[in-house]
Amino acid sequence: xxxxxxxxxxxxxxxxxxxxxxxxxxxxxxxxxxxxxxxLPICASLYAIVVLGxxxxxxxxxxxxxxxxxxxxxxLAVAFGMFPDEPELQRYAxxxxxxxxxxxxxxxxxxxxxxxxxCAEVWEPRAVRRAKAGVWLAVCPPIIVLSLPWVxxxxxxxxxxxxxxxxxxxxxxxIDFGYCGRRYRRRKEFVLGGFTFREIEREDAMIARFFGxxxxxxxxAVSRDRRARVRYSRSxxxxxxxxxxxxxxxxxxxxxxxxxxxxxxxxxxxxxGPDRRLPVEKSLGVTFDPLRRHGRIIEVRRLSVDASYRFxxxxxxGLFKCAIEVALENDVSFMVDLAFHFVVNLLRKAGFEALYVxxxxxxxxxxxxxxxxxNLAAREYTSPQVVAPQDTPRYAVNQCLRYRYYRRAMIxxxxxxxxxxxxxxxxxxxxxxxxxxEGRPSTSGDAERRExxxx
Numbered sequence: 001x002x003x004x005x006x007x008x009x010x011x012x013x014x015x016x017x018x019x020x021x022x023x024x025x026x027x028x029x030x031x032x033x034x035x036x037x038x039x040l041p042i043c044a045s046l047y048a049i050v051v052l053g054x055x056x057x058x059x060x061x062x063x064x065x066x067x068x069x070x071x072x073x074x075x076l077a078v079a080f081g082m083f084p085d086e087p088e089l090q091r092y093a094x095x096x097x098x099x100x101x102x103x104x105x106x107x108x109x110x111x112x113x114x115x116x117x118x119c120a121e122v123w124e125p126r127a128v129r130r131a132k133a134g135v136w137l138a139v140c141p142p143i144i145v146l147s148l149p150w151v152x153x154x155x156x157x158x159x160x161x162x163x164x165x166x167x168x169x170x171x172x173x174x175i176d177f178g179y180c181g182r183r184y185r186r187r188k189e190f191v192l193g194g195f196t197f198r199e200i201e202r203e204d205a206m207i208a209r210f211f212g213x214x215x216x217x218x219x220x221a222v223s224r225d226r227r228a229r230v231r232y233s234r235s236x237x238x239x240x241x242x243x244x245x246x247x248x249x250x251x252x253x254x255x256x257x258x259x260x261x262x263x264x265x266x267x268x269x270x271x272x273g274p275d276r277r278l279p280v281e282k283s284l285g286v287t288f289d290p291l292r293r294h295g296r297i298i299e300v301r302r303l304s305v306d307a308s309y310r311f312x313x314x315x316x317x318g319l320f321k322c323a324i325e326v327a328l329e330n331d332v333s334f335m336v337d338l339a340f341h342f343v344v345n346l347l348r349k350a351g352f353e354a355l356y357v358x359x360x361x362x363x364x365x366x367x368x369x370x371x372x373x374x375n376l377a378a379r380e381y382t383s384p385q386v387v388a389p390q391d392t393p394r395y396a397v398n399q400c401l402r403y404r405y406y407r408r409a410m411i412x413x414x415x416x417x418x419x420x421x422x423x424x425x426x427x428x429x430x431x432x433x434x435x436x437x438e439g440r441p442s443t444s445g446d447a448e449r450r451e452x453x454x455x
Contacts, residue, residue, distance in 0.1 A: 010381070012057045014410050016050065017116035020063055021172040023050060024101060025165035027071065028094055028143070032158040036090040040075035043097075047071055063115040066100050094161060095147035102140035105133040125399040127183050132172050139168035176407050183400040186325045192396060193314025196258040197322055210254050210302075211241045213263040217304040222367045225342060230366035237365050241302070249273040250299070255322040257305075257315050264309045267319040268301040269326045280338045283362045284371060288336075291433040295333020295377055295422035298326065303337070320350055321396040324376070328401040331408055333377040333422035334430065338362060338369045347372055351379055353427040358435040373430050380406050381423035 027043045034042070047068030054061055074093050107113050109130050143161045151157060188199040200206045215238035222228050245252070250270040257265035270278055278299045281287055288297055300323050305315055327335055339347055344354060352372040362369045380402060
């Protein structure tokens, strides 16, 4: 399967899953508003198209199979004259469809059974799945009750039933793309591997402590760097960090890792501010505006880990959890960092790639730095369903946030024809977009360009 075919398959399966609640609402409306002799074959045909479409793309949704079989059975019963009283059948057909969804949702909540297939494209965290199942457990009983014999049949009653089905569809969409209580909230404090990670308040004393911890680690690191051109003292690093950070116009969040009360690591995340300019753009003399047209960008800054904790993987996992969850929360497609050359290989393990950016070089505290980037959209697009091996930083993140991020990205970018979606961009593409007016080395020189970036 080619990349383009894989993309079309992913988009198609995703759209089938997202359309399932709306298809159910349409079926209920058709059954209630049209004569049963016409409505039931229409519903059966609708679900036959859905089942065949899903099967073509390698997924078999339980809800589609059950409802398709149900409406097909009802249509055959009418065709063979088993229910001569069509108005009565019309009411019971709607109640039966709602009952089927009710019991499927009950099974989904109790057993964790997915309603819309088991493929990567329709993966759902259990917490979100249960929330959506709860919607249908609340919506379906009134539809069934309004179909009982002692409730007088009228257009008003049918309209209420259709409205309830539509309400379930809207609620499921809100859960998928917008709000699901605390499940989509990024935690500002959490514990991982015995270490505490906390977003610090924007108070002068707290920020100064963050800068002080960072200056301690940078002084120890750059003083050992053989490529350093100038040697900075610890106080000079602290003063330089304080000065440059005060000049940043982007919105910056700071996070610390603690072992008890001791700061053992930290990271900052910069989002676009009023001038839509990240600190790294000023440092390198470039603009990311062409790349922004493909998705939002954030900058990872001031990453540090206490020297005596360098081999504690949970600290790195926790710090990247802080940064990545900010990206997921804000629907960010790309993460960039102006990293010291001696940590580039470490960041590659987290998925970052070095960019060449026209050979530009920035020096900080006497040591050379390298622009690196992570295409977060591409990573989440290719593996939205994976559940975490514990030694991989990305899988420590809030899975519900990943779920919402993936769905929003699909809706926002999956079928855009006027530009390439963010997840299709390679590191070379991102490089070109960061320095759009300088051209890119020929294909024959790509290997050399990548080797230069790696150095």
